Amino acid sequence: MAERIANVSGQKVLLIDRRPHIGGNVYDYKDKNGITVQKYGIHAFHTDSKEIWDYLSLFTEWTDYHHQALAETSHGLVNFPVNLNTIDELFESDFAKDFSERLLNKFHEGGKISVADLQNDEDEVLRRGAEILYEELFKNYTMKQWGMSVDEVDPSVIARVPIYLNRQNRYFTDKYQGLPKEGYTAMLNKMLDNPLIEVRLNTDWNDIKDKVRYDKLFFTGSIDAFFNYKYGRLPYRSLRFDIQTLPQEHYQPMAQVNHPNHPTMTRSIEHKYLLDEKSRNTTVSFEYPEAFNGKNERYYPISQKENIDLYTQYLNEAKKYPNIWFFGRLGDYKYYNMDQAVGRALELYSEVFK
Numbered sequence: 284m285a286e287r288i289a290n291v292s293g294q295k296v297l298l299i300d301r302r303p304h305i306g307g308n309v310y311d312y313k314d315k316n317g318i319t320v321q322k323y324g325i326h327a328f329h330t331d332s333k334e335i336w337d338y339l340s341l342f343t344e345w346t347d348y349h350h351q352a353l354a355e356t357s358h359g360l361v362n363f364p365v366n367l368n369t370i371d372e373l374f375e376s377d378f379a380k381d382f383s384e385r386l387l388n389k390f391h392e393g394g395k396i397s398v399a400d401l402q403n404d405e406d407e408v409l410r411r412g413a414e415i416l417y418e419e420l421f422k423n424y425t426m427k428q429w430g431m432s433v434d435e436v437d438p439s440v441i442a443r444v445p446i447y448l449n450r451q452n453r454y455f456t457d458k459y460q461g462l463p464k465e466g467y468t469a470m471l472n473k474m475l476d477n478p479l480i481e482v483r484l485n486t487d488w489n490d491i492k493d494k495v496r497y498d499k500l501f502f503t504g505s506i507d508a509f510f511n512y513k514y515g516r517l518p519y520r521s522l523r524f525d526i527q528t529l530p531q532e533h534y535q536p537m538a539q540v541n542h543p544n545h546p547t548m549t550r551s552i553e554h555k556y557l558l559d560e561k562s563r564n565t566t567v568s569f570e571y572p573e574a575f576n577g578k579n580e581r582y583y584p585i586s587q588k589e590n591i592d593l594y595t596q597y598l599n600e601a602k603k604y605p606n607i608w609f610f611g612r613l614g615d616y617k618y619y620n621m622d623q624a625v626g627r628a629l630e631l632y633s634e635v636f637k
């Protein structure tokens with residue numbers, strides 16, 4: 284938004300963040316081994332939108348990184364998300380063959396089905412296979428991620444978990460995929476490279492709101508905090524990242540490994556794979572989901588009816604302020620991938636500055 288306002292509309296922007304760096308959760312930095320570390324967990328860029336890809340390409344070149352992941356199971360590491368290769372890796376060969384054949388006889392090859400549907404199928408072999416996939420890969424991961432028992436998790440979350448009937452080990456199917464060649468922070472610095480944009484870090488809106496004058500305010504923090512929680516607090520899930528440098532060339536076979544049945548950790552990310560960087564050491568971040576407690580960061584809005592109702596109350600409050608707009612993951616209380624966050628900003632810019 285700051286980039287468009289300065290570069291296209293030629294207006295002055297004050298960009299603030301209470302963190303000590305720009306870029307929010309996509310911020311990355313080079314550590315002492317020359318490895319680019321994505322501080323807030325792995326961020327793989329993917330989009331089907333040519334417009335968004337072309338827009339960001341004004342500020343960066345891209346690598347051809349296509350994200351893949353593995354999951355740790357009682358049968359070792361398997362491809363994730365689940366596809367026919369995962370079935371071969373996880374089950375003993377006779378069962379894997381039978382399971383895959385029945386899947387392909389019943390469903391369209393190349394398509395996807397949900398694990399929840401399969402758990403209720405009339406075919407006993409399909410039900411048994413789905414149950415094992417669910418126990419090995421989904422159940423505990425989902426509970427850790429959301430801090431709830433499986434019964435409490437919004438059923439649509441589990442219903443959406445896909446099994447792909449193909450053998451393509453790619454995480455995303457989007458047309459455009461890659462990583463900014465010099466990292467996200469370099470791309471963002473280019474976006475902000477305009478004397479009309481002043482960046483102030485370590486600055487919380489609450490601390491300066493009575494001291495700055497503005498025509499328009501775009502707020503990407505949490506909407507409940509902006510209104511001083513007058514209707515109550517919007518819940519979020521958070522994460523703790525334990526970033527470690529290890530004295531070995533590699534820790535795991537690829538950038539992302541999920542640990543569904545570890546008691547507390549969900550993922551380990553080995554960063555040197557992302558930009559294909561070489562070092563005798565390696566940097567790995569281990570992710571531990573936790574509740575948002577007011578001291579850590581808000582990462583995931585929790586999409587449950589009562590939370591959306593509360594958010595709607597704030598949105599109605601916001602309508603009283605015609606020169607203030609809320610957007611982004613926290614302002615809209617909606618999980619956005621990076622491309623969606625960018626798309627939302629571009630749309631809002633066109634709407635406001637038409």
Ligand SMILES: Cc1cc2nc3c(=O)[nH]c(=O)nc-3n(C[C@H](O)[C@H](O)[C@H](O)COP(=O)(O)OP(=O)(O)OC[C@H]3O[C@@H](n4cnc5c(N)ncnc54)[C@H](O)[C@@H]3O)c2cc1C
Nearest residue numbers: 300301307308324326327487488504611612619620621624
């Ligand atoms: C662990 C994790 C992994 C992800 N992986 C991917 C991925 O692989 N691919 C993908 O496309 N997307 C991924 N995402 C999503 C991606 O991070 C978001 O799409 C993107 O960060 C959204 O940007 P945003 O500006 O809405 O929010 P944010 O990045 O959260 O930025 C909001 C900023 O506002 C600041 N702020 C908040 N309140 C205040 C205040 N009162 N005063 C001053 N500053 C304030 C915050 O400090 C923060 O820097 C991931 C997200 C997480 C959490």
